[in-house]
Amino acid sequence: EAGVTQFPSHSVIEKGQTVTLRCDPISGHDNLYWYRRVMGKEIKFLLHFVKESKQDESGMPNNRFLAERTGGTYSTLKVQPAELEDSGVYFCASSSATVVYEQYFGPGTRLTVT
Amino acid sequence: EDQVTQSPEALRLQEGESSSLNCSYTVSGLRGLFWYRQDPGKGPEFLFTLYSAGEEKEKERLKATLTKKESFLHITAPKPEDSATYLCAVRDSGGYQKVTFGTGTKLQVIP
Numbered sequence: 001e002a003g004v005t006q007f008p009s010h011s012v013i014e015k016g017q018t019v020t021l022r023c024d025p026i027s028g029h030d031n032l033y034w035y036r037r038v039m040g041k042e043i044k045f046l047l048h049f050v051k052e053s054k055q056d057e058s059g060m061p062n063n064r065f066l067a068e069r070t071g072g073t074y075s076t077l078k079v080q081p082a083e084l085e086d087s088g089v090y091f092c093a094s095s096s097a098t099v100v101y102e103q104y105f106g107p108g109t110r111l112t113v114t
Numbered sequence: 115e116d117q118v119t120q121s122p123e124a125l126r127l128q129e130g131e132s133s134s135l136n137c138s139y140t141v142s143g144l145r146g147l148f149w150y151r152q153d154p155g156k157g158p159e160f161l162f163t164l165y166s167a168g169e170e171k172e173k174e175r176l177k178a179t180l181t182k183k184e185s186f187l188h189i190t191a192p193k194p195e196d197s198a199t200y201l202c203a204v205r206d207s208g209g210y211q212k213v214t215f216g217t218g219t220k221l222q223v224i225p
Binding site: 031040041045048091093095100101105 | 159163211213215216
């Protein structure tokens with residue numbers, strides 16, 4: 001069974017540009033989460049989808065971040081326009097509807113904004 | 115706001131030298147405490163979930179325990195392959211699934 005995959009693995013962009021990160025959860029997992037770890041800090045929750053609906057987006061830092069989950073499958077996280085403080089590693093995780101608390105993480109996307 | 119504090123930040127052990135990692139937490143109604151392992155360049159890998167004080171879970175050389183204020187991850191006779199960053203996280207009694215992470219303990223086991 002394929003795990004959670006994320007693309008790209010690394011992205012370097014200039015301040016003011018737009019970047020879109022993609023996450024493919026484990027097949028059949030209804031729950032999808034986005035997290036972020038900035039340098040030296042803990043992993044922080046961004047938002048949670050149940051199928052295609054946003055269940056909790058309390059961790060989204062501001063309106064420059066837009067997350068979507070088309071048809072309840074893969075998800076994208078767009079940052080527009082990117083700022084220097086957006087640099088960090090963005091993780092996606094998924095969990096099933098029956099074992100909700102066991103979240104399986106992807107390898108992350110390292111975003112560097114210069 | 116939920117808080118998770120892990121100690122020590124880093125730990126260096128000789129192979130076979132048992133030790134414990136600490137996770138102290140403050141949460142409004144614990145709905146779950148989670149331990150993850152993270153290797154460099156990879157995402158966190160789920161290890162255990164603990165739900166109530168007194169609960170214990172074991173997996174190979176790892177044993178996680180939980181009290182009302184903290185959790186311990188005991189590592190018995192560690193091997194070099196146990197080297198990783200160990201993360202602790204909690205979920206509160208709110209209606210959502212988000213978890214709050216600590217900054218982790220980086221464990222190095224020397225042959």
